[in-house]
Amino acid sequence: MQDTRYTLTCEIVEHGETLTLAQLCRSCGVHAEWITLLVEHGVLEPVSPNERQWRFAAAHLPRVHTARRLAQDLELNASGIALALELMDEIRTLRGRLAAQEARDEQR
Amino acid sequence: MEYKDYYKILGVDRDADDATIKRAYRKLARKYHPDVSNEDDAAEKFREANEAYEVLKDPEKRAAYDQLGRGGSARQDSAGGFQPPPGWDSNFEFRGGGYTGADAGDFSDFFESLFGRGGFRAAGGRGPGASAGGSMRGQDQTARIALDLEDAFQGGQKMISLRVPETDEHGRVVNRERTVRVNIPKGVRAGQQLRLTGQGMPGLGGGEAGDLYLEIEFRPHPLFRLDDRNLMLELPVAPWEAALGATVKTPTPAGPVDLKIPARSNSGRRLRLKGRGMPGKTPGDLIATLKIVLPEHLDDETRALYERLARESDFNPRKKLGV
Structure with missing residues (x-):
C-alpha cells in the first residue's frame, strides 16, 4: 500500500520521556499483571521503584512489544522472554560489529 | 487457489501424532519467528507454520483436512488450482472456539475456503491478558528501520517500507506492505525512536488510533563508524x-576538511575534530x-631514501x- 501523498512528521522519543503503567498496558494491549511479571524477571526496569507510581522509559516500548509477541507466538514464560531478549541483544551487537568489519574489509 | x-x-508424516505435530510446529515457530529470525522470508514461513498447526492440532479440522486430501475427492478448478468438493465438510461442525493462539486473520485463501473466518478477533484484542470491550485506543506499533548515516546527518524526507498489521474491510487483521514518506529529524541516533502519532493500529468503537514507533x-x-554521537574514522597517513x-584532507559527511x-604521530593516535x-x-x-601506511610499491628513489634512513638512524x- 502506497501512502506517500503527504509526508508524515515524527518526533524523536526523548531520553527522559516516560510512560505510566496504564499507558504502557494500552500501548501493548496487555494487562498490568503481565508487565509486573516482566519487571520481576528484569526484562523491564521501571524508572521509579515505587510500584504505585511506576513509570517506564518510553524507549523501552519496542522491547515490551517484542516480549508480547514472544509470549504469544512461542508460549514463552517471563524467564524465557528475559533470556531470549538478552541473547537477541547480543546477536544484534555482534551482527553489527561483523557488518562493520566486513564493510571495512571491502574497502581494503 | 493453491492446495496447501x-x-x-x-x-511431519500424515500419521504423525499430536505430540510430534506440536514439537515440529514449535521448532519452526522458534526458527522463523519474525522477531528472532534474520531470514528474508521468515514472516511468510512463520505464517505458514501457524496456519498448518491451526488445522493439524485440532482433531476436527485435521480429520476434515485429511478427508479432503484422500482418494482424489479434491478437484482442479478451471485455472488448474484447487477446489474443495461440494459438501466436503458435511460431517464436521467447526466451532468458533477452534481458533486459539495464532493470528487467524493472516491465513491463506485456502484456509479460509475450508474453515471460513469464524472466530477472528478484532484488532487490539490479542496478546497476553488483553482487555476488550467499549471504546478503546488502538495499540501502538513498533518497527525497526535501517538508515544510511547521511540520512541522519542531513535529515530530510525518506521513503520507508514497513510490514504492518492492519484491519481490512471485513475487520480482519492482515499484514500489509506500507510505504510512507517520513521526515527524518537531523541528528537522530541509533537505538533512538521516532514516534508517528496516530499511525498505529486503528482504535475500536471510536477510540483513537495508536502510534507508530520506528526504532532507528x-x-x-x-x-565512518558511529559511536553514539561521535563519528569514528580510520585515517591513513604516509610515514613521513x-x-x-x-595538514591533510579528511573526509567528513559534510565534505572534506x-x-x-x-609531528611524531604514531599509528593509533586519535585526533578530534x-x-x-x-x-x-x-x-x-x-x-x-x-x-601509517606504506606505498604499495617502492620505486627506486623511495627505496634509496629509506635505505639512507636505515643506515643513518640509530632508532630502536x-x-x-x-632487545
Missing part, C-alpha cells in the same frame, strides 16, 4: 606525514585514528622490549 500440504509445511538503526558505512607532521597532524560528528543539541565529534623501536 500442511503436513509438508510442518515436515544504521547500515554500516564504508568510512606521521613523522614530520602535515583540513586536519593538522602533529570538535563538532564534526552527528549534529544535535550537543553535536558529536569526528575522531580520526591515524594509521624495540628498546622497551629489552
Whole structure:
C-alpha cells in the first residue's frame, strides 16, 4: 500500500520521556499483571521503584512489544522472554560489529 | 487457489501424532519467528507454520483436512488450482472456539475456503491478558528501520517500507506492505525512536488510533563508524606525514576538511575534530585514528631514501622490549 501523498512528521522519543503503567498496558494491549511479571524477571526496569507510581522509559516500548509477541507466538514464560531478549541483544551487537568489519574489509 | 500440504509445511508424516505435530510446529515457530529470525522470508514461513498447526492440532479440522486430501475427492478448478468438493465438510461442525493462539486473520485463501473466518478477533484484542470491550485506543506499533548515516546527518524526507498489521474491510487483521514518506529529524541516533502519532493500529468503537514507533538503526558505512554521537574514522597517513607532521584532507559527511597532524604521530593516535560528528543539541565529534601506511610499491628513489634512513638512524623501536 502506497501512502506517500503527504509526508508524515515524527518526533524523536526523548531520553527522559516516560510512560505510566496504564499507558504502557494500552500501548501493548496487555494487562498490568503481565508487565509486573516482566519487571520481576528484569526484562523491564521501571524508572521509579515505587510500584504505585511506576513509570517506564518510553524507549523501552519496542522491547515490551517484542516480549508480547514472544509470549504469544512461542508460549514463552517471563524467564524465557528475559533470556531470549538478552541473547537477541547480543546477536544484534555482534551482527553489527561483523557488518562493520566486513564493510571495512571491502574497502581494503 | 493453491492446495496447501500442511503436513509438508510442518515436515511431519500424515500419521504423525499430536505430540510430534506440536514439537515440529514449535521448532519452526522458534526458527522463523519474525522477531528472532534474520531470514528474508521468515514472516511468510512463520505464517505458514501457524496456519498448518491451526488445522493439524485440532482433531476436527485435521480429520476434515485429511478427508479432503484422500482418494482424489479434491478437484482442479478451471485455472488448474484447487477446489474443495461440494459438501466436503458435511460431517464436521467447526466451532468458533477452534481458533486459539495464532493470528487467524493472516491465513491463506485456502484456509479460509475450508474453515471460513469464524472466530477472528478484532484488532487490539490479542496478546497476553488483553482487555476488550467499549471504546478503546488502538495499540501502538513498533518497527525497526535501517538508515544510511547521511540520512541522519542531513535529515530530510525518506521513503520507508514497513510490514504492518492492519484491519481490512471485513475487520480482519492482515499484514500489509506500507510505504510512507517520513521526515527524518537531523541528528537522530541509533537505538533512538521516532514516534508517528496516530499511525498505529486503528482504535475500536471510536477510540483513537495508536502510534507508530520506528526504532532507528544504521547500515554500516564504508568510512565512518558511529559511536553514539561521535563519528569514528580510520585515517591513513604516509610515514613521513606521521613523522614530520602535515595538514591533510579528511573526509567528513559534510565534505572534506583540513586536519593538522602533529609531528611524531604514531599509528593509533586519535585526533578530534570538535563538532564534526552527528549534529544535535550537543553535536558529536569526528575522531580520526591515524594509521601509517606504506606505498604499495617502492620505486627506486623511495627505496634509496629509506635505505639512507636505515643506515643513518640509530632508532630502536624495540628498546622497551629489552632487545
